[in-house]
Amino acid sequence: MGRFLTGLLVMMCLAACAGAPPQTPPLRVFYLSQSVGFVHETVRRPADGLAPSELALQEMARASGAFTVELSQDARDLTPDRLADLDVLVFSTTGALPIDRETWAALVAWIxxxxxxxxxxxxxxxxxxxxxxxxxxxxxxxxxxxDGHPWTQGTPIGLSNLEPSHPLAAMWPDGTAYAEEIYQYAGFAPARVRVLQTLDMAAGPLRRPYPVPVTWVRQIGEGRLFYTNLGHTPSTWDDPRFRHQIVDAIRWAGRRLHAPVAPNPARQDVAALSAFMLAEGVTPSSDDGGLRSLGNDIRGLQALHPEKHQGDASAWDAAHGRIRAGIDR
Structure with a gap:
């Protein structure tokens, strides 16, 4: 009888295990924090330990259980063969990384x-x-x-959330007050990305009449890319909102979380118009639907700013005047 009961229990256990859904393994993350150019404090390793961002990412991995993380400060560790054992790359890097054409082609194909x-x-x-x-x-x-960071370390800023319900931005409520070093960008193509966060030009001491994206996502073939400008200081890496965003970005990039990724250029045009009006303190004389065509002109102001032309404001003033005329018509 004892053997019969033991056998029955074993069969019941096997049946239960067979019916249980398979456990999803954690994503395999490779974190590269190499500095070929400027070395941020977030990636500076002390003589006897890891950099603040490396420690933070390890803590995120342990707390979430969503991923494991391998740390490196040498891009040469990232070989084409190595990609087969990884799910997500996380980069906080500067300068021309030692990645050759073959490795780059393999990396892009992998994504x-x-x-x-x-x-x-x-x-x-x-x-x-x-x-x-x-x-x-x-x-x-x-x-x-x-393309420069007029908003230097510690500058008070506000964060506009273009999509407050988006899973990769919902942790930052619209209008969040913050202090960070914020980049502006060259080579930015609104039609290729979905912008989730921008600078709020109604906040802080430094306001520019053009949009400055902070966070975006894009599709690359069947793969996914997330980028955020946040993360300049160790205090940001310690912020629960930032950690939440990075964990979910890793989950999303690793196809464990669904979130919209289609480009939103029309929404970006509205944000551009809003940035101009907030910085200038003006109100449009007509519905903004007829003014969205000014989005590209407003974005173009960044490259014309006098600080980029040895103080020459002629091109800036001309373009600025045309935009104001379009809004005031």
């Missing part, structure tokens, strides 16, 4: 196929690749490149 995803943090936009044409290739991949 394009949907086998891998990418999460870029802060200075990932101040990054390039160490081969001819590498800067342009990286810019086209990420969606934009560093």
């Amino acid at each position: 394009d196929s949907g086998r891998g995803g990418f999460v870029g943090i802060h200075s990932a936009a101040d990054t390039a690749l160490d081969f001819e044409g590498g800067e342009a290739a990286w810019t086209a991949f990420l969606g934009g490149r560093f």
Whole structure:
């Protein structure tokens, strides 16, 4: 009888296990924090330990259980063969990384196929690749490149949330007051990305009459890319909202979380118009639906700012005047 009961229990256990859904393994993350250019405090390793961002990402992995993380400060560790053992790349990097054409082609193909995803943090936009044409290739991949940071470390800012219910932005309520170093971007193509957060030009001491995206997502073939400008300081890496966003960005890039990714250029045009009006303190004389065509002109002001032309404001003033005339008509 004892043997019969034991056998029955074993069969019941096997049947229960067979009917249980398989457990999803954690995503395999490779975190690269190499600095070929400026070294941020978030990635600076002390003589006897890891950098603040490395420790933070390890803590995020343990707390969430969503991923494991391998740490590196040498892009040469990221070989084409190595990609087969990974799910998501996270970069917080600067300068021309030692990634050759073969490795870059393999990396893009890996993402394009949907086998891998990418999460870029802060200075990932101040990054390039160490081969001819590498800067342009990286810019086209990420969606934009560093074009100065008028909002320096500790500058009070506000964060506008263009999609408050989006899973990768909902943790930052619209109008959140913050202090960060914020980049503006060259080579930015609104039609290729879905912008989730921008600077709120009604907040802080420094306001510019053009939009400054902070966070966006984009589709690359079957793969997914997330980028946020946040993450300049260790205090940001310690912020629960930032950690929540990065964990969910990793989950999304690894295809464990659903979130809209289709480009939103029309919404970005509205944000551009709003940035101009808030910075200028003006109100349109007609419905903004007829003014969205000004979005590209407003975005174009960034490249014309006098600080980029040795103080010459002639082109800025002319373009600025045309936009004001369009709004005041």
